Amino acid sequence: MKQFMKSAAIAATLVLTAGISTNAAANQLDDLLKQVKADRVSVAKLDKKREQEFLSARADKQSLLNKAKADLKAEQARNARLTKQFADNETMLTTKEAELEAAKGDLGEMFGVVRRASGNAYGRIATSIVSAQYPGREAVLESLANAKEIPVLSELEELWFAMQTEMTESGKIAAFEAEITQLDGSKSSAQVVRVGSFNLVSDQGYLNYNDDQGLIQPLGKQPAGGIVSEVSPFLASTSGYSPLYLDPSKGQILNLETQKATMEERFHQGGAVGYVITVVLILGFLIAIERLVFLGSIGAKVKSQLKDTSSPSANNPLGRMLNVYNENKNIDAESLELKLDEAILRETPKIERGINIIKIFAAIAPLLGLLGTVVGMIGTFQSITLYGTGDPKIMAGDISMALVTTAMGLIAALPLILVHSIVAARGKSIFHILDEQSAGIVASIAEKEKQ
Amino acid sequence: MLYLIELWETVREFLATGGFVLYFVAFALFLMWILMIEKYWFLAAVYPKMKSDIVAKWDARTDTTSWYAHKIRDAWISEAAEVLNARMLTIKTLVAMCPLIGLFGTVTGMIMVFETMATQGTGNPRLMASGISMATIPTMAGMVAALSGVFFSSRLDAKVKMAKAKLVDSLPHH
Numbered sequence: 001m002k003q004f005m006k007s008a009a010i011a012a013t014l015v016l017t018a019g020i021s022t023n024a025a026a027n028q029l030d031d032l033l034k035q036v037k038a039d040r041v042s043v044a045k046l047d048k049k050r051e052q053e054f055l056s057a058r059a060d061k062q063s064l065l066n067k068a069k070a071d072l073k074a075e076q077a078r079n080a081r082l083t084k085q086f087a088d089n090e091t092m093l094t095t096k097e098a099e100l101e102a103a104k105g106d107l108g109e110m111f112g113v114v115r116r117a118s119g120n121a122y123g124r125i126a127t128s129i130v131s132a133q134y135p136g137r138e139a140v141l142e143s144l145a146n147a148k149e150i151p152v153l154s155e156l157e158e159l160w161f162a163m164q165t166e167m168t169e170s171g172k173i174a175a176f177e178a179e180i181t182q183l184d185g186s187k188s189s190a191q192v193v194r195v196g197s198f199n200l201v202s203d204q205g206y207l208n209y210n211d212d213q214g215l216i217q218p219l220g221k222q223p224a225g226g227i228v229s230e231v232s233p234f235l236a237s238t239s240g241y242s243p244l245y246l247d248p249s250k251g252q253i254l255n256l257e258t259q260k261a262t263m264e265e266r267f268h269q270g271g272a273v274g275y276v277i278t279v280v281l282i283l284g285f286l287i288a289i290e291r292l293v294f295l296g297s298i299g300a301k302v303k304s305q306l307k308d309t310s311s312p313s314a315n316n317p318l319g320r321m322l323n324v325y326n327e328n329k330n331i332d333a334e335s336l337e338l339k340l341d342e343a344i345l346r347e348t349p350k351i352e353r354g355i356n357i358i359k360i361f362a363a364i365a366p367l368l369g370l371l372g373t374v375v376g377m378i379g380t381f382q383s384i385t386l387y388g389t390g391d392p393k394i395m396a397g398d399i400s401m402a403l404v405t406t407a408m409g410l411i412a413a414l415p416l417i418l419v420h421s422i423v424a425a426r427g428k429s430i431f432h433i434l435d436e437q438s439a440g441i442v443a444s445i446a447e448k449e450k451q
Numbered sequence: 452m453l454y455l456i457e458l459w460e461t462v463r464e465f466l467a468t469g470g471f472v473l474y475f476v477a478f479a480l481f482l483m484w485i486l487m488i489e490k491y492w493f494l495a496a497v498y499p500k501m502k503s504d505i506v507a508k509w510d511a512r513t514d515t516t517s518w519y520a521h522k523i524r525d526a527w528i529s530e531a532a533e534v535l536n537a538r539m540l541t542i543k544t545l546v547a548m549c550p551l552i553g554l555f556g557t558v559t560g561m562i563m564v565f566e567t568m569a570t571q572g573t574g575n576p577r578l579m580a581s582g583i584s585m586a587t588i589p590t591m592a593g594m595v596a597a598l599s600g601v602f603f604s605s606r607l608d609a610k611v612k613m614a615k616a617k618l619v620d621s622l623p624h625h
């Protein structure tokens with residue numbers, strides 16, 4: 001039923017369209033037929049042409065293939081030839097190497113010996129101060145030590161020559177002109193004396209040979225004065241023998257010396273406490289000197305007065321006491337004694353003044369040293385708290401303050417104690433003359449006058 | 452002779468290990484003993500004559516009881532005591548100073564030790580040993596010097612006091 005309905009609808013449509021355009025459609029179809037016919041002819045032509053092109057290309061490719069095949073054959077032949085040649089060469093190389101080994105013989109051992117010897121010599125000669133006088137010897141040694149081939153005769157001669165020079169020169173004292181590089185970088189030329197392979201000296205004192213840069217430099221800090229003072233008479237002497245301090249470690253001890261603190265640096269390590277101790281010492285000494293001068297002059301005057309009691313002078317204590325007697329000749333003994341005691345009381349403070357201050361200073365100085373010790377130790381423990389105990393160099397500064405102040409306290413105390421005992425003895429002797437002997441002197445004068 | 456040279460070498464070695472402070476100790480010891488020997492010699496040889504002179508002068512006097520006589524006697528005793536006591540204070544001071552000098556040596560030695568530690572580190576105890584011997588030897592030397600002085604100086608002090616007391620006793624009021 002459904003099929004039927006569909007066919008009926010199509011038939012109806014065809015009938016409708018056919019009825020509308022029958023004339024126009026007949027013309028167009030003819031044209032199309034003509035066109036198709038013409039096209040078929042041209043396409044056939046084109047196909048023919050392409051076929052011919054393919055055919056000719058096939059011929060070309062065939063010849064290419066043939067050529068490539070021929071090439072392959074040729075290369076394979078060459079490969080075979082070269083492989084054979086390589087194998088032949090390999091065999092020949094082995095033979096030749098064996099021949100070479102046989103020919104070298106002992107020379108191979110010599111190669112090792114030369115390398116070792118020149119390596120040793122390089123180490124010694126490069127750091128030796130002889131190189132300050134003869135620079136540039138180490139270059140040939142270095143190349144010998146690193147060489148991969150057997151050295152030639154001229155190189156061997158160089159090695160021999162360098163070693164011989166080192167040996168001969170290390171036994172000589174030689175003077176030569178050299179450029180000295182100062183610590184600030186400026187350069188100057190000067191006469192340098194080399195003592196064996198131990199030390200370089202010039203009028204600037206001991207010199208250091210910097211082998212890294214090949215420079216002659218003065219030491220950062222010269223050793224103690226007594227050691228350096230031998231240098232200039234040594235430089236001045238032209239014959240005979242002259243003493244000189246040598247550094248047998250070839251500069252190491254001198255370099256250690258430069259790290260030591262000088263007395264001045266030590267003094268400043270004491271810090272504020274150290275300065276206070278110095279002030280105490282200086283003040284104590286000034287007072288002691290003043291006392292010694294004063295007591296010395298008084299003592300001398302008293303001594304001369306003792307020898308001549310008949311003419312008392314008012315410029316010394318004893319004379320003034322004798323004057324007291326001369327003014328009160330007629331009073332009784334008891335009153336005279338009282339007068340003399342009074343006079344002694346007047347004189348005593350002048351004589352005893354200042355002596356106790358020296359004693360106090362002598363007692364204070366070690367106490368100040370102890371204070372410095374404690375302050376330094378506090379600093380030490382602070383740095384231990386901050387940095388731990390791993391590096392002793394960090395603690396060293398404070399410890400040296402602690403020790404230096406202690407030492408300074410003792411240095412101040414010892415002479416002050418000694419000087420106090422001297423001053424006190426002087427003062428006491430004068431005081432004894434006034435206190436215990438003046439009455440006796442007065443009595444003996446009075447006895448003489450009564451007779 | 453050889454023995455002396457050996458002895459001298461021992462002393463030199465001792466001084467070298469102990470450092471420069473030993474020279475101060477040696478100087479103090481030397482001065483102390485010179486003064487003490489001088490005092491002993493004075494007490495044994497010079498003083499008896501002085502004493503007998505004073506006693507003879509006193510015995511020759513007719514008046515020994517007046518105020519004048521008393522004062523003259525006191526003056527003579529004081530003069531004698533002055534001579535007897537001369538330099539005794541210095542001797543005692545030197546005895547007291549010896550341990551202090553030793554202590555000074557200890558401190559300088561320790562400074563050396565710490566300086567070595569600062570420049571060389573603590574790796575090598577041998578380097579520090581020289582500083583330590585410079586610290587300990589002067590201490591010991593100072594102690595020995597002081598001990599050698601303490602006994603004899605106190606004996607000397609007692610002798611001087613005794614001599615003065617005997618002088619006072621031998622000047623009676625008659």
